[in-house]
Amino acid sequence: MNANDRTPADLLRSALAADPGRPLVTFYDDATGERVELSVATFANWVAKTANLLQGDLAAEPGDRLALLLPAHWQTAVWLLACSSVGVVAEVGGDPAGADLVVSGPDSLDAARACSGERVALALRPLGGRFPQPPEGFVDYAVEVPGQGDQFVAYAPVDPDEPALVVDGDELTGAGVVERARADAGALGVAGPGSRVLSGLPYGNWEGLSGGLYAALAAGSSVVLCRNLGELSEEGLAKRVAEEKVTVTLR
Template sequence: MNANDRTPADLLRSALASDPGRPLVTFYDDATGERVELSVATFANWVAKTANLLQGDLSAEPGDRAVLLLPAHWQTAVWLLACSSVGVVADVGGDPASADLVVSGPDTLDAARACSGERVALALRPLGGRFPQTPDGFADYAVEVPGQGDQFAPYAPVDPDEPALVVGGEELTGSEVVERARADAARLGVEAGSRVLSGQSYEAWEGLSHGLYGALAVGGSVVLCRHLERLGEEGLEKRVVEERVSVTVR
């Protein structure tokens, strides 16, 4: 990866330039049997479309705060990188009442209604499916994002020294996210080509680092597992082999 990368969005751009076809995020939901694999190029396309939705339709600006009421999921990873692309602060599990906009999964819609700004709902259904009926007061992400542009350019440059992420009550700048992610990857022995399997929640920094940022920072990839506890030890061992996992965290 480029040593000059200073935001998560920079890391994604470097990954796209170096090897767009390699896997970046492989997602499992062990409650439903869902498996989704996204290459760097496919993931970056989702990020570009989501960033265009943020900046265009939702009128988000650098410094705005987006509360993400979402589990560890491939679409959550997309939103984290889209926020970084625009310069919006991604507040994971924060208070919607004080946010500029909120992005909610299907289980947190009531809490998300406390936000007086824009509200986006994710059904989190297989293949990025939409809600059977759009929740009242929300835009359905699966309806709004497909028509967005495949390329993204921010209206203003993103400052790596401005706040970019809030998780567990701690605020980090874009450059701090990158520095911590690189340090975590080195500590775990994650390097270019490594595959990191994570069953951790995105509610704490460790889950975000192990399940996204660390691998992205060094040219690795993640196998992100939701409801991993349902798989059992034998199933986990089989997945580690099948997915060529280098490091497992749970």
């Protein structure tokens, strides 16, 4: 990756320039049987659309706080990179009452209603499907995001030394996220497109976020992100590791 990359969004741009066609995120939900594979280009397109929704329709600005109430999921990874693209601070599991806006999955809608700002709901259904009935008081992400632009240009440059992520009670700058992700990649032995990290860790802490997204992104590698991995037998896990050419397993 580019040594000058100082935000997660920078890392994604470098990945896109290097090889847009390689896999970046392969997602499994072992409770539903869902599997989705996103190339760098496809993932970056989702990020661009989401960043346009965030900056445009939701009027988010650099420094705004977004309570991110989502599980380990490929769409959560998209939101994390969209926040980085705009300069919005992603507060993982943050308090909606103190946030400027909130992004919620279907299981946290009641808590998310404490946010007085914009509220976005994700159904987390296969193929990015929408809610059968949109939750009252929320924008349905799956309805709004397809019409957004495929290219994103921030209204203001994102400062890598400003807060970007809050997790485990720690506030990290964009540069801090990149630095820690690179260190984690080195410790895990993750380097280049030949490395593939399978993570069954939750996204509620730094270990899960790094193992399930940031470390692989920082190393120019890819991630196999597994939700509900406990539903899979040891034999099934071994088969997945072999089929997905996994080099590092985190669970």
